[in-house]
Amino acid sequence: MSNKKYLCICVILAATLIILTLPLVHFPKHTKEEATTAGAEVSAGTPTGTPAGVPAGAEEKIYLPIIMYHDIKKNNSGKDIINPGEFESDLKFLKENNYTSITMQDVIDYVYEDKPLPENPIMITFDDGYLTTYRYAYPLLQEYDTKIVLSIIGKSTDDFTRVGDDHLQYAHLTWPLLDEMLESGLIEIQNHTYNLHSTRAGRVGCKQKRGEALQDYEAVLTEDVMKLQQEIIDMTGITPTTFTIPYGEYNDNTIEIIKKLGFQAALTCDYGVNKITKDKKTLYHLKRICRSHNYPMSELLEDVKKTIR
Numbered sequence: 526m527s528n529k530k531y532l533c534i535c536v537i538l539a540a541t542l543i544i545l546t547l548p549l550v551h552f553p554k555h556t557k558e559e560a561t562t563a564g565a566e567v568s569a570g571t572p573t574g575t576p577a578g579v580p581a582g583a584e585e586k587i588y589l590p591i592i593m594y595h596d597i598k599k600n601n602s603g604k605d606i607i608n609p610g611e612f613e614s615d616l617k618f619l620k621e622n623n624y625t626s627i628t629m630q631d632v633i634d635y636v637y638e639d640k641p642l643p644e645n646p647i648m649i650t651f652d653d654g655y656l657t658t659y660r661y662a663y664p665l666l667q668e669y670d671t672k673i674v675l676s677i678i679g680k681s682t683d684d685f686t687r688v689g690d691d692h693l694q695y696a697h698l699t700w701p702l703l704d705e706m707l708e709s710g711l712i713e714i715q716n717h718t719y720n721l722h723s724t725r726a727g728r729v730g731c732k733q734k735r736g737e738a739l740q741d742y743e744a745v746l747t748e749d750v751m752k753l754q755q756e757i758i759d760m761t762g763i764t765p766t767t768f769t770i771p772y773g774e775y776n777d778n779t780i781e782i783i784k785k786l787g788f789q790a791a792l793t794c795d796y797g798v799n800k801i802t803k804d805k806k807t808l809y810h811l812k813r814i815c816r817s818h819n820y821p822m823s824e825l826l827e828d829v830k831k832t833i834r
């Protein structure tokens with residue numbers, strides 16, 4: 526093969542490689558849409574008005590992927606369980622691709638206070654408050670300087686604090702361990718019900734039962750959620766802003782009730798990327814992407830990006 530031909534092939538190969546890899550990892554930059562075409566995504570009556578630099582009648586939109594983790598185990602990987610090496614590879618990927626982990630407070634401040642969000646924001650959420658979050662995730666969060674949103678189940682936290690059982694197959698975090706993690710500034714604590722994280726007596730998680738009167742449902746949900754809310758305030762001095770819906774099972778009444786209780790946002794298990802605008806309503810239906818075993822961050826971000834229209 527002549528040198529010229531060889532050079533030509535090399536250039537084509539290099540160009541193909543660049544084209545293939547470039548769009549892999551990042552979501553579209555902040556976009557602005559005309560208010561007339563943005564439909565429901567346009568803020569209705571936001572007191573803060575139009576963000577700086579955005580022309581009147583346009584609305585800034587930020588794409589925010591929220592990743593959902595549950596348990597990390599060395600010996601057992603399943604749908605919701607990954608191993609520590611997988612978690613580290615996710616954090617490494619985020620660092621190498623210039624993502625910045627943000628918390629619910631950052632999102633709320635953006636929507637309510639007009640505070641800017643970093644470029645390439647991403648949210649890492651851990652549900653249920655397993656002890657493995659402390660043993661396996663926390664050291665890596667410190668090493669990679671990454672923040673997480675941790676949603677705890679009140680009864681599990683109380684039970685394991687009392688009993689002191691630290692078996693990594695099933696144990697949950699205790700209040701002293703939560704305190705230690707909160708001290709680091711890398712953990713944001715949120716409410717995942719006191720004792721409605723189960724399926725019993727016809728109720729799935731905290732969802733309204735079929736045929737249950739709204740008044741009765743409101744009483745059950747309010748009592749349970751506020752019990753944990755008060756406990757978190759008493760134990761940590763922090764007031765959770767966000768309600769994390771068990772199993773992602775909810776209806777419109779669930780959202781109306783938690784709004785009434787003062788929550789500013791809700792994390793669901795609906796699949797997709799969030800388009801964050803200044804419309805406060807969007808905060809009550811935040812979508813998440815489940816990180817399963819053998820489904821690395823690079824792939825799940827690539828897949829979810831296809832849902833953006």
Ligand SMILES: [Zn+2]
Nearest residue numbers: 652653771772
């Ligand atoms: Zn859960």
